[in-house]
Amino acid sequence: MQWRGRRQSSNIEDRRGSGGGMRGGGGMRLPIRAGGGGSILIIIVALVLWIGFGINPMTLLGMDSGTGTQTTQSGPGVAGTSDSTDDFVATVLADTEDVWGRRFQEAGETYPAPTLVLFNGQVNSACGNAGASTGPFYCPSDQRLYIDLTFFDQLRNQLNAPGDFAQAYVVAHEVGHHIQNVTGVLPEFNQARQSMSEADANAMSVRVELQADCYAGIWAHDTDQAGYIQDGDIDEALNAAEQIGDDTLQKRSQGTVVPDSFTHGTSEQRQTWFRRGYESGDMASCDAINADI
Template identity: 70%
Template sequence: MRWEGRRQSDNVEDMRGSGGGRLGGGGMRIPIRAGGGGGIGLIILALVLWLGFGINPLQLLGMMEDGGNYQTSQTSQGPGVQGTPDKTDDFVATVLADTEDVWNKRFQDMGRNYQDPTLVLFSGQVNSACGSAQSAMGPFYCPRDQKLYIDLSFFRQLAGQLNSPGDFAQAYVVAHEVGHHVQNLLGTLPKTDALRQRASSQEEANAVSVRVELQADCYAGIFAHDDKNAGYLDPDDIDEALNAASQIGDDTLQKESQGRVVPDSFTHGTSQQRVSWFKKGFDTGDMRACDTFGGSL
């Protein structure tokens, strides 16, 4: 991806080392149900719980309650990422700026106003308006404060443990979470949260979550479509994103972690579905093509 020397977003909060990421009064309990082990096995088992780049992961784990009085940590905010030489910081700030350009234009074309989300960089654990979270959950979006939360160490796991190297695999992570923000602004998330709460079974609620996640993948594809038209992509970038989408499908992660696949437990979709919906957004550039709720997947 051709990103160096371009605009970086001002909407970045760096909570690493500020103390804002420390949990108070007890952290999140992650219910590992599959067979044991530590190291990479435990990490992959945790990844299975959020299966990709989870929307409302705290809610999926039963940690979000309607009307909960959660407090965000207080941090400073300024242009880009301050006081760090890491190029990855500059990269994610540039990708976030690209998403701002793409979605501001898209919303303007729809006659709507786009509200830029904030990207929070944290290390280890963090408090959000949706509750406390740990890095093992992976990147997530909290609709209550309209912020994306990412521990950049996840990118090392993405390249190594999840076999998804490349800068545009990382851009796909950011674009997917921004896709959830788009869903929130368009009213999709409140509607689907209500559907999950009314579901008669966990399997039915999971099926709604799959459609939410696949739409976010499609919106990430639309971001890639517009970035390509802007001349920012290299020839291999889309392959990197498609590989990442394939590697974090529910079926692939479950095979890695427990040696078997349980379709009723899927919350993000199969590898084939995630690839297909990203490609649909990228190939068409049409948000109407991202209607994952209108029929079969």
């Protein structure tokens, strides 16, 4: 991806080194350790949360406790650092602002750009406390994306998904959840899930995640049209989608799959919906909520 020397978003908060804003009480920690009577489902869900980079599970559970300490940065990029990964993420976020800002404008609307929070180890959001093991997540209550950049090392080294465009896909997917929040998909889901069975809620969560993948594909479509995508970039995104499919994760972790526990979609589904957005460039094609998936 051609990203160096281009505009970087100023909608960045750098909370690294601030202690993450973890406060006593009011929050919850994710049950991510195995053993001691923990069920296999908890292990599966924890692994998916760690490397599936979907919606914060605390959000889906409606646990909107805690208030993050905000340290808003001004000016381009992330202040006080020369890390190229920071610059890359700020550039990708700027790209999403350009893509969705233009699309909202064409629809006669104003795009409310989200803020991306960089943290180390642990962070406090309006959706509750979270650790790095949660993976990147979006909190609709404060309209912020949260990323511990060490996740990119895990994506490359542990999940066999290298490449800068695999990382860009992560950011674009989380921005996809922001689009869902702004357009009312997430509020409707969070309301409906209160009366759903666990299996039905999981099935609807898959649809929500696939739509976010499709929106990431739309971002890739427009970025390609702008001339910033290079040979092999789309393959990197598709490989990342394959590596973090629920079936692939479960096979890797335990050798078998439990479809009723899927919350993000299979590898094939995630690739299909990213490709659908990329090839069509049409938001109407991303209606995974009502489509036959």
